[in-house]
Amino acid sequence: MKPPPFYYAAPATVSEALSLLSEHRESEPRVLAGGQSLVPLMNFRLAHPTHVIDLNKVTELSFLRSDDGRLTIGAMTRQAVLERSAEVRLGAPLLAEAAGMIAHEPIRHRGTVGGSIAHADPAAELPAVALAMDAELVAASGRGERVIPATEFFLGPFTTALEPDEVLTEVRLPAAPGTGYAFVEFSRTHGNFALVGVAALLELDGDRIGRAALALCGAGPCALRVTEAERLLAGASPDGDAIGEAAEVAAAGLTPSSDAHASGEFKLRLTRIYVQRALETALARAQDRR
Amino acid sequence: MPETPMSPTPMSQRHRITVTVNGQSHEREVESRRLLVDFLRDDLHLKGAHIGCEHGVCGTCTVLCNGESIRSCITFAVQADGAEITTVEALASGAVLHPLQEAFWEKQGLQCGFCTPGMLLRAYEMLQRDPDPDAATVREGIASNLCRCTGYQFIVDAVLDGAERMRAGASAAAASGSAETVDS
Numbered sequence: 217m218k219p220p221p222f223y224y225a226a227p228a229t230v231s232e233a234l235s236l237l238s239e240h241r242e243s244e245p246r247v248l249a250g251g252q253s254l255v256p257l258m259n260f261r262l263a264h265p266t267h268v269i270d271l272n273k274v275t276e277l278s279f280l281r282s283d284d285g286r287l288t289i290g291a292m293t294r295q296a297v298l299e300r301s302a303e304v305r306l307g308a309p310l311l312a313e314a315a316g317m318i319a320h321e322p323i324r325h326r327g328t329v330g331g332s333i334a335h336a337d338p339a340a341e342l343p344a345v346a347l348a349m350d351a352e353l354v355a356a357s358g359r360g361e362r363v364i365p366a367t368e369f370f371l372g373p374f375t376t377a378l379e380p381d382e383v384l385t386e387v388r389l390p391a392a393p394g395t396g397y398a399f400v401e402f403s404r405t406h407g408n409f410a411l412v413g414v415a416a417l418l419e420l421d422g423d424r425i426g427r428a429a430l431a432l433c434g435a436g437p438c439a440l441r442v443t444e445a446e447r448l449l450a451g452a453s454p455d456g457d458a459i460g461e462a463a464e465v466a467a468a469g470l471t472p473s474s475d476a477h478a479s480g481e482f483k484l485r486l487t488r489i490y491v492q493r494a495l496e497t498a499l500a501r502a503q504d505r506r
Numbered sequence: 507m508p509e510t511p512m513s514p515t516p517m518s519q520r521h522r523i524t525v526t527v528n529g530q531s532h533e534r535e536v537e538s539r540r541l542l543v544d545f546l547r548d549d550l551h552l553k554g555a556h557i558g559c560e561h562g563v564c565g566t567c568t569v570l571c572n573g574e575s576i577r578s579c580i581t582f583a584v585q586a587d588g589a590e591i592t593t594v595e596a597l598a599s600g601a602v603l604h605p606l607q608e609a610f611w612e613k614q615g616l617q618c619g620f621c622t623p624g625m626l627l628r629a630y631e632m633l634q635r636d637p638d639p640d641a642a643t644v645r646e647g648i649a650s651n652l653c654r655c656t657g658y659q660f661i662v663d664a665v666l667d668g669a670e671r672m673r674a675g676a677s678a679a680a681a682s683g684s685a686e687t688v689d690s
Binding site: 224 | 515516517519521537538539541544560561562565568571574575576577579580581582584585628646647649650
C-alpha cells in the first residue's frame with residue numbers, strides 16, 4: 217500500500233530537528249532515520265504519523281570516532297559502514313560481526329545504528345550488542361543532553377527510555393581490549409529477523425573466566441542481559457561445565473512467545489543452544505587473542 | 507513542515523526536488539508520501555524498477571542511490587532530492603544489451619522477469635566491488651532479492667558468466683585504450 221499523507225521536514229542540524237520536535241509535540245511527530253522499519257510500517261498503515269522529521273540530512277550525526285579504543289558512533293551512521301570499518305572491526309568486533317547479520321546489504325545501506333536501537337525491535341541485533349557492550353546512549357532534546365546506559369534503555373517491545381522530545385544522537389562503546397566476542401543467531405531464512413540471537417563477550421583472567429557479558433534478542437519482549445548466567449561464568453574454569461550451565465541458566469527464566477515462525481518452546485531450546493555456541497566461540501577467541 | 511496557510515493539509519504540502527536519474531537531471535514537485543519507486547515509474551515513466559511487496563522485502567524495486575543499492579519502495583522521493591539514482595534502464599545502451607544482461611539472456615537467468623531489474627542492479631553493484639566473485643559470494647549477495655521462478659541457480663550462473671564478460675570487456679577496453687561506458 218501507500219502511506220497516508222503527512223507533513224515532512226528534513227532539518228540539516230540536530231538543533232533544528234529538536235526545535236521541530238518540540239514545536240510539533242502535540243502532533244506526536246515521528247523521527248525518520250534509515251526508514252527500513254518505519255516506512256514499511258507506514259506503507260502498511262500500521263504507523264500513520266501526521267508529522268515526519270527526517271534525519272537523513274543531519275550530516276553531523278553520521279560519524280565514527282575512536283579515541284583510546286573507545287568508539288563513538290553517530291546515530292545516523294549506516295549499518296553498512298559498521299561491517300566495512302577497520303575501526304569497528306578493531307575496537308568493537310562484536311558490533312562488526314552483528315552488523316553483517318542485519319537483514320541484507322541493500323537494507324544496511326540505508327538502515328542506521330541509531331534507528332535500529334531507538335526502534336527497539338525485540339529481534340534486532342544492535343540492541344543486544346549495545347546491552348552486551350554496556351553502551352552509553354546519548355539522547356538530546358531542547359532540555360539538553362543526557363546519557364542513558366543501554367541497560368536502562370530497552371523497556372519492552374518497540375519501547376525505550378527515550379522521551380517524545382528526545383533524539384538518540386550517539387552510541388558510545390567502551391574499549392574492551394583482549395576480550396573474546398561472538399554474535400550468533402538463528403533465522404529461518406538468510407537475512408531474516410533472527411528467532412533468537414546471542415551477543416557474548418568473555419574475558420580471561422589467568423586460566424579462569426574473568427568477566428562475561430551476555431545479551432539476547434528474540435528471546436523476550438525486548439533485548440535483554442542475562443546477568444545470572446554472567447555471574448555463574450565469572451571466575452569459573454573454562455574447561456569445566458560452566459558454559460553448559462550458563463546456557464541452561466540463561467534460558468531458565470525466559471518465556472519467549474509463540475508466533476507464526478516458531479513456538480516459544482523451540483525458541484527456548486534455540487536460546488540454550490545459541491548461548492552455548494556464542495560462549496564457546498567467545499572463549500576460543502579470547503584464548504586466541506592472548 | 508508547519509501547518510502554514512500555504513499547506514493547510516499534509517496532502518497540499520509539496521516539495522520541489524531535483525533528482526539525477528541515469529545521468530539526467532529531473533525537477534519535479536512531489537507530495538511527502540510519494541515513494542521513490544512511484545516517482546520513477548509514474549512521474550518519470552521509467553518502468554524498470556518494479557513494485558512487488560512494497561515493504562522492502564522482495565527487492566524488485568532495487569535502484570542504486572549514489573552507487574549503493576536501496577529499496578525504492580521504502581524510500582520517499584523527497585529523500586532522493588540531490589541524489590544520483592541509477593535504474594535498470596541505464597544498463598543497456600540503446601538496443602545493445604549490457605554484458606550482464608546478455609549473460610542473463612544466455613544462461614536463462616530469468617523466467618517471468620519480474621525480479622530481473624532488481625537482480626541486475628544488485629549483481630551489477632556486486633561486480634563493481636568484486637569483479638571476480640565465487641558462486642557462494644554471488645548466492646549470498648543476491649539473497650537480498652527474491653525470485654519465485656528460477657530457484658536462483660540460473661541467476662547465479664548468469665551473474666558468474668556476466669562477471670566474466672565484464673572482465674573480458676574491461677581488459678579489451680584497456681588494451682584498445684578506450685573507456686567503457688556502461689556506468690552512466
